[in-house]
Amino acid sequence: MADQNALEHDEPLLVAKSLSKSYGRIAACRDVSFSLYPGEVLAIVGESGSGKSTLLQLLSGQLAASGGHVSYQMRDGVTRDLATLGEAERRFLFRTDWGFVHQDPAQGLRMAVSAGANVGERLMAVGWNHYGRIRDTASDWLTRVEIDVARIDDAPRTYSGGMRQRLQIARNLVTEPRLVFMDEPTGGLDVSVQARLLDLLRSLVAELNLAVIIVTHDLAVARLLSHRVMVMKGGRVIETGLTDQVLDDPREPYTQLLVSSILPP
Amino acid sequence: MNAPAYNFAYLDEQTKRMIRRAILKAIAIPGYQVPFASREMPMPYGWGTGGVQVTAAILGPQDVLKVIDQGSDDTTNAISIRKFFAKTAGVATTTATEDATVIQTRHRIPETALHENQVLVYQVPIPEPLRFLEPRETETRRMHALAEYGLMHVKLYEDIARFGHIATAYAYPVKVNARYVMDPSPTPKFDNPKMDNCPALQLFGAGREKRIYAIPPYTQVVSLDFEDHPFEPYRFNAPCALCAAENSYLDEIVTDDKGGCMFVCSDTDFCEGRQAAGHHGSLSAAPYKEKAQEKSNG
Numbered sequence: 001m002a003d004q005n006a007l008e009h010d011e012p013l014l015v016a017k018s019l020s021k022s023y024g025r026i027a028a029c030r031d032v033s034f035s036l037y038p039g040e041v042l043a044i045v046g047e048s049g050s051g052k053s054t055l056l057q058l059l060s061g062q063l064a065a066s067g068g069h070v071s072y073q074m075r076d077g078v079t080r081d082l083a084t085l086g087e088a089e090r091r092f093l094f095r096t097d098w099g100f101v102h103q104d105p106a107q108g109l110r111m112a113v114s115a116g117a118n119v120g121e122r123l124m125a126v127g128w129n130h131y132g133r134i135r136d137t138a139s140d141w142l143t144r145v146e147i148d149v150a151r152i153d154d155a156p157r158t159y160s161g162g163m164r165q166r167l168q169i170a171r172n173l174v175t176e177p178r179l180v181f182m183d184e185p186t187g188g189l190d191v192s193v194q195a196r197l198l199d200l201l202r203s204l205v206a207e208l209n210l211a212v213i214i215v216t217h218d219l220a221v222a223r224l225l226s227h228r229v230m231v232m233k234g235g236r237v238i239e240t241g242l243t244d245q246v247l248d249d250p251r252e253p254y255t256q257l258l259v260s261s262i263l264p265p
Numbered sequence: 266m267n268a269p270a271y272n273f274a275y276l277d278e279q280t281k282r283m284i285r286r287a288i289l290k291a292i293a294i295p296g297y298q299v300p301f302a303s304r305e306m307p308m309p310y311g312w313g314t315g316g317v318q319v320t321a322a323i324l325g326p327q328d329v330l331k332v333i334d335q336g337s338d339d340t341t342n343a344i345s346i347r348k349f350f351a352k353t354a355g356v357a358t359t360t361a362t363e364d365a366t367v368i369q370t371r372h373r374i375p376e377t378a379l380h381e382n383q384v385l386v387y388q389v390p391i392p393e394p395l396r397f398l399e400p401r402e403t404e405t406r407r408m409h410a411l412a413e414y415g416l417m418h419v420k421l422y423e424d425i426a427r428f429g430h431i432a433t434a435y436a437y438p439v440k441v442n443a444r445y446v447m448d449p450s451p452t453p454k455f456d457n458p459k460m461d462n463c464p465a466l467q468l469f470g471a472g473r474e475k476r477i478y479a480i481p482p483y484t485q486v487v488s489l490d491f492e493d494h495p496f497e498p499y500r501f502n503a504p505c506a507l508c509a510a511e512n513s514y515l516d517e518i519v520t521d522d523k524g525g526c527m528f529v530c531s532d533t534d535f536c537e538g539r540q541a542a543g544h545h546g547s548l549s550a551a552p553y554k555e556k557a558q559e560k561s562n563g
Contacts, residue, residue, distance in 0.1 A: 088411045110398075110419070117422045124422065125415025131425055131491040153426045 011073055013038045013179060013211050018068040019058050020235075021051075028054040030235045031068070038178060039209040043226035043243065045216055045258070051235040052215045053183060059213060060100060060181050061090050075178075095122050099172030099180035103187045105164035108171070109156045115142065115167055116152040122175045141170040145200060162193035166200065173204065182214040186221055198224050219262055223247055231255050274321040274354040280304055284322035284477070288468060291479035296441030297409070298392050303475040307349075312342060313371055314472030316388035317349070320369045323384060323468070324350065329357045331365035336373035336514070336531030343371075360534050372435075374456040376513045376535040379465035381482065387450045389471035392478065394438045394448035414446045417489055425494055434499055440487045441480055454488065455498040455514045461486040503528040506548035508539035 012035035021029040029051040036042055044052050057063040059070055061082045070082045075097055085093070094100070102108040109118050119138040120128070128134050139149045145166040156164050165185060172180060185201070186194040202225060205212055216222055222229050222243060229246045231239040231254070239252045250256045272278065280302075287301035306314040324330065330350050334343040338360040346369060347358045359365050362377040369386040379385060395405045398416045408416070417438050424432045437454035441447050449460060450469060460467065460480060467480040480486060490496040501515045506527040513535060515528040527548050530536035540549065 087407075091411060091413065113419055113423050114426050116426055117419045120422055121415055121419050123415075124418040125413060129418070129492050131422065132493050134422065135426075 011077075011079070012036060013040075013073050014059065014213075015071045015079075016059060016068070017070075019055070019065050019070065020067040021054050021058055021063065022066050027235050029058060032237050033068075034230065034237075034240065036179075036211055036213065038211050040228065041205060041210075041212040041214065041226040043214050043216060043222035043229045044232060045219060045222050045229060046232035047217060047258075050232040052217075052232055054235075055232070056181055056183055056213065056215050060094070060098065061085070072179075095125050096175045097177050097179065099169075099177045101165075101168055101172055101180060101182040101185045103184035105156065105161070105168045108168045109164065111157050112155055114153045114155055115147065115159070118156060118167060119171050119174050122171065126175065137174065141174050142167075144204070145170040146196075160193075161189055162197060165189065165197055169201070169204070173208065173210075176208065177210070179211045179213070182212060182216075184216055184218075185214065186216070186218065194221075201225060219247060219259065231258065271353045273326070274324045274350065275307075276304065276318065276321045280318075281322045284318055287477045288319065288322065288479065291468070291477050292466070292481050294445075295481055295484050296445030296447040296478060298476040298478045300475055301477050303472045306472065308345070310473040311390060313346060313369070313388035315470030315474075315477070316369050316371070316386050316472075317346060317470075318472060319386045319468050319470035319477060320346075320350065320367060321354075323386075324354055324356060324367060326354070326356065328366045329359050329364055331359050331362065331368045331534075332370075333368065333373060333375065333532075333534075334371045335516070336375075337533045339533065361538075362534055372451050372453075373514070373531060374452060374459045376510075376530070376532045377538075379459075379463060381464045383465040385463075385465050385467045387452075387467065387469045389448070389450040389469045389476070390473070391436075392448055392469065392471040392474050392476040394436075394446055409445060412444065414440075414489075417446055418491070421489060421491065421494075425491070431490065431494055431496070437496075438489050440489060442484050443487075446489070447478060447480075453499070453514055454496070455500055457486070457488045457496070458498060501528050504546060505530045505536060505539075506546045508536045508544045508549070509546040510536070510539055510544070 014036040017033050019029060019032040032055060044055060046052050058065050071079050072082055073079045116135055116138040119141050120134040123134050123137060139152055142149050142152060147163055147166055156167055159167060186197055189197065198221060214225060226243050229243045230237050233254050239246060239255050246255065247259055250259050283302055287299045291297065291299045304318060306317055308314060332343045332347040334340040337343060350356055351358050362375040366382060367384050367386065371388045393405055395408060395416060398420055399405050421431050435453045436448055436451045437457055439447055439449055439457060449457060462483055462485065464482050466482050469478045488496040501517065503515065504511050505513060505515060507529050510530055513530045513532060516531040517526050517528055519526050
């Protein structure tokens with residue numbers, strides 16, 4: 001599927017070229033390069049401290065890279081280096097064409113305002129000024145992420161963990177972004193809720209032709225969602241390839257260890 | 266001067282220069298909050314230290330000062346600030362809106378239309394309209410810089426979702442000169458339309474928060490709203506019980522412990538002016554006064 005997409009859209013959506021980031025003498029991320037095509041789901045896996053989250057922050061422009069650069073194909077078709085974008089442009093990109101799903105929904109949601117306003121915020125930020133229409137769109141999105149519309153006026157404080165995570169996804173997808181970053185979206189959820197969330201994500205990704213970069217330490221998540229996998233260790237990408245290929249036939253010793261550390265079902 | 270121990274209008278000249286610089290910058294960028302080095306004043310925070318500093322910085326010996334608190338000229342706050350400047354600056358004071366050149370106000374804009382030779386100075390407790398939505402000052406400054414005001418509508422959305430209409434009744438956010446979203450200080454939203462295209466200069470001083478902002482004369486001030494829930498000024502549906510005014514902002518005054526109340530103009534100068542001109546409301550004391558007068562004469 002990834003290759004098909006690549007053929008359909010010969011221009012990549014996001015290109016990272018020899019990205020690196022060091023905190024003083026500690027190199028958190030070294031020489032990472034890849035291209036992401038529209039509609040493609042890329043999983044970044046690795047243990048804690050392998051540089052996954054740093055990489056995600058570099059890619060989403062939240063952190064300035066020490067070396068290398070990231071370019072992104074904007075909605076007008078022009079590919080631009082993220083470092084050359086002004087802050088206003090970058091923030092605009094972040095709330096229209098991009099989404100960012102945090103591991104902890106409290107970071108990505110406004111916990112004290114209602115679910116409807118949480119979903120509507122991005123719309124209001126791009127100038128929607130009609131209460132009825134904002135509310136209709138918000139209830140539509142709540143239905144799509146399987147939240148009871150009757151709870152539209154409740155604050156996410158009163159939601160369960162799984163509902164919060166689904167609400168966070170709705171909030172991000174309402175402006176129909178083309179690229180979504182996810183940082184351990186299923187972390188902290190129990191297994192059945194995880195399965196339901198993954199199912200939902202998978203259908204949304206297919207339906208909206210979303211490109212996703214998902215950081216996870218859970219190989220099951222990578223296997224279910226992603227087309228391609230990058231394995232990181234010590235800030236480097238040590239192995240990359242199609243998900244099935246990497247997970248079923250790991251080449252690097254570390255990847256073999258990672259794969260074999262999953263308990264057989 | 267009555268109090269030679271103080272410099273004119275209490276503050277020293279260097280401080281006044283500093284405040285005037287901030288005021289000039291605020292006028293140059295309508296609605297933008299200019300930081301300034303707020304001083305300790307001989308009154309507690311929350312009693313109008315910001316407004317008093319702005320007034321002290323702009324007051325000249327020829328000025329005529331009026332001070333109102335919730336529309337009233339005769340509450341503690343209004344009287345003590347008026348006395349303060351009468352003592353430290355020796356300026357003339359008045360309660361008549363038309364005669365004043367500088368009007369310091371807390372929570373109201375006078376009912377009488379302001380004119381070009383007047384300055385309205387507001388006392389502001391919290392200058393940041395985004396404060397309760399976004400607690401980080403660094404973030405709210407960035408949002409102002411980039412004109413990201415979607416969050417302000419989130420607040421209005423919440424109002425409608427919860428109450429069916431925009432329930433914000435005071436400190437109703439406005440957009441100044443099509444750029445900065447501004448907190449008009451806790452004036453009732455009834456007063457918001459008066460800020461738009463006002464001939465008088467409007468200055469806002471927040472002492473504790475150390476911010477000054479301004480609306481220059483004849484500047485566009487728009488109250489934020491939704492297309493399908495437009496801005497509406499709120500007023501109790503009653504005439505003033507003393508002067509029968511139908512278009513002034515009313516205070517509700519509880520008169521007994523059985524649910525009785527009366528509505529009277531919050532602007533005392535306006536109300537007294539109307540009564541002097543012969544307008545009487547349902548609870549006006551005027552007929553009794555006249556009767557009492559007749560008796561004592563007869």
